[in-house]
Structures are given as C-alpha cells and as structure tokens.
Amino acid sequence: MRLDWLKRMMDALDLMEGSMEERLDIEEIAKAAYVSPFHFQRMFFMLTGMTIAEYMRKRRLTLAAQEIASSSVKVIDAALKYGYDSPESFAKAFRKIHGVSPSEARQPGVSLKAYPRISFHLSLKGDKDMDYRIVEKEGFEVVGKSIRLKDGEQPRIAELWAASNQDGTAARLSAFGDGDLLYGVCLDMQPGEGDFTYMVAGRIDASREHVAADAADGLERASIPAATWAIFPSVGPLPGAIQSVFSRIYQEWFPATGYEHAGGPEMEVYPSGDTTAEHYRCEIWVPVVKK
Known part of the structure; x- marks a missing residue:
C-alpha cells in the first residue's frame, strides 16, 4: 500500500x-x-x-x-x-x-534563489504503533469564536486559545452540553490556498438547545456534517504532542490505509486538565472516506 x-x-x-x-x-x-x-x-x-x-x-x-x-x-x-x-x-x-x-x-555573479523539485520518501521505521478508531457520527452544532487564517498564520491559533481562556469564553463553551469538552475546529478549508477558519468551540447538546440559545450571545455557530471519522489519540503536552500526531496522520496513516480525507472539517477534542502535563490526553478527528 x-x-x-x-x-x-x-x-x-x-x-x-x-x-x-x-x-x-x-x-x-x-x-x-x-x-x-x-x-x-x-x-x-x-x-x-x-x-x-x-x-x-x-x-x-x-x-x-x-x-x-x-x-x-x-x-x-x-x-x-x-x-x-x-x-x-x-x-x-x-x-x-x-x-x-x-x-x-x-548581471554576472548575482545571487539567485533555487527551489528544487521536491520528492516524497517513506520512513519505514516500524518502531511505534499508531492507534486509531473509525466512528460514524450524525451531524451536530458547535458554537464559539473563530478567526480566518491564511497560509503561515497558524501561530494565531495559540493566541485565540489564550484569549478565550483569559476572557472566560472557554469556560462558557465547556458548559453548553457536551461534558467538559472543548473543540478546536478547522472549517471551510481551502487547501489550494492554505486558507481556513479555526474555531474554539463547544458542542451544543440538542436536548439543551434553549440553554445554548440563551448563553451564546456574541458567539458564532457552525454545523458539523454527519461523517465517518478517523479518531487518533494524542498523549503529551500541547501543542507539541498533537502537532506530532497530525504529522504522522499524513506521513504514515493515510499512505498505509485505504482512506482519504472526506473534505469536511477537522477537529481537535480537548478534555479539561493540565494541557502541559506529560500524560494529558486529547484527540484528533479527521473525516475520511474509503477509496
């Protein structure tokens, strides 16, 4: 494969x-x-x-x-x-x-840049398992704060999280009906240009829609469509641990399986806890289809 x-x-x-x-x-x-x-x-x-x-x-x-x-x-x-x-x-x-x-x-001797043709290589180390599970879920709604990012602006994500924690937004979002979970959602991805929307969000429990409607003043809502998700655990301090898992998904998991990206939103799912701890556990959700 x-x-x-x-x-x-x-x-x-x-x-x-x-x-x-x-x-x-x-x-x-x-x-x-x-x-x-x-x-x-x-x-x-x-x-x-x-x-x-x-x-x-x-x-x-x-x-x-x-x-x-x-x-x-x-x-x-x-x-x-x-x-x-x-x-x-x-x-x-x-x-x-x-x-x-x-x-x-x-002009003679002028210095010019050269960007050589890239090539892809596979690293067949085989020294570290990659856990995942495939889960089908119905669509659901999230609510939160978002920013539109261009290629190279990913550091602004950490700033959005810091601001959301500081101004109390994160605490509000975790109370919307999905336990104490927070979501980092990549929406409206334009892979050709590298643009996407990133949202710090809470999931809306349909049975508590009236609570969300009353509490969501000043926040944005977004729909996450029904999808088949490949869900990967990440263990370790953020952001390094989850960035490493993201890299392995694209460098190792996709090439080794019969799946491809379904084109929908990607999500990071964060339980409460010390995100700097060595044993902090969160998840990456990627929508997939079988090729």
Whole structure:
C-alpha cells in the first residue's frame, strides 16, 4: 500500500513538473495520485508545509531566473511563458523570491534563489504503533469564536486559545452540553490556498438547545456534517504532542490505509486538565472516506 502510494505521488509530481509552462489542472494531478483534489492538496500541504500554488510559483520563478540569467530571452517572454499576465506582475513576484529584478538577474555573479523539485520518501521505521478508531457520527452544532487564517498564520491559533481562556469564553463553551469538552475546529478549508477558519468551540447538546440559545450571545455557530471519522489519540503536552500526531496522520496513516480525507472539517477534542502535563490526553478527528 505504501509503495503504491509513493509511486502515485511521484506520478502526480511528474505531471506538476510538466505543467510549469501551462495552466495547472489540479483535477488531472489528483487523478494521477488516485485521490480527490481536496485530499491531494491537503496531503501536499501537510507533507511539505506549502500549498501547491506556492510550490508551483517558486518552481516557475526558479526556472525563469535560470533562463533569464543564461540566455537572451526577453523578460516579457519569460513572464508569459511562466504564467504571468504582465511584466510588472512577473517582476514583483520575481523580486519577492530572488531579491532582485529580472533584468538584474543577468548581471554576472548575482545571487539567485533555487527551489528544487521536491520528492516524497517513506520512513519505514516500524518502531511505534499508531492507534486509531473509525466512528460514524450524525451531524451536530458547535458554537464559539473563530478567526480566518491564511497560509503561515497558524501561530494565531495559540493566541485565540489564550484569549478565550483569559476572557472566560472557554469556560462558557465547556458548559453548553457536551461534558467538559472543548473543540478546536478547522472549517471551510481551502487547501489550494492554505486558507481556513479555526474555531474554539463547544458542542451544543440538542436536548439543551434553549440553554445554548440563551448563553451564546456574541458567539458564532457552525454545523458539523454527519461523517465517518478517523479518531487518533494524542498523549503529551500541547501543542507539541498533537502537532506530532497530525504529522504522522499524513506521513504514515493515510499512505498505509485505504482512506482519504472526506473534505469536511477537522477537529481537535480537548478534555479539561493540565494541557502541559506529560500524560494529558486529547484527540484528533479527521473525516475520511474509503477509496
């Protein structure tokens, strides 16, 4: 299974590399990997730390710089070749990556950035089991506070949690009807751009809807659809322990199973307790479908 996954991912990368001078068709790229476009883009981001758009931009500007520095190609021709509508937009993106203008790239000895083609490898350590369970659940409602995040803004999540604990929001949310659990919910994910909404939330017990309606003043509500969830335990102090489990889900679990991401919200489920303790236990919920 893992070797099949590796071959499919490398085939997809071959297609991406062959699309440097044309419009990227994410449907075709994902088809080469035998997964949905959402799953491929989410996997790519979690494995590389870059969106596909960011990776393609860096690769195209690497190739453009090499071509400009080693030939007499016109800047406008290089811009059009690598997908830019105007020399101005090309020059702006070029300077952001390389620190110089396209014309300055022709000067002898100028320093340029090179972003090489990535490759995927599997680490077959086999020295640590990965526990999980598959659970089907009906849809439910959550209520809380959210922020919209762009690629690279993940540190703002810790700030949202700190503010929610400090102003009493977290205590309010844990009282909405789901025991003492709090949820960290990733909503409206746009994997191609890396954008998503993160909500610190409490789950609304349907039998206590009137309580939630009265207590939710100033908070937002969101619907979590019915789904099949792969649920993974995380043991250890936050945020390091749960970040490690997230990495293993995408680096080890998905390649080793017949599942892919279903495209819905992801959730972190936090019981009360000392989140800095070595034995603090929480969970990651990822919506999945069988391929």
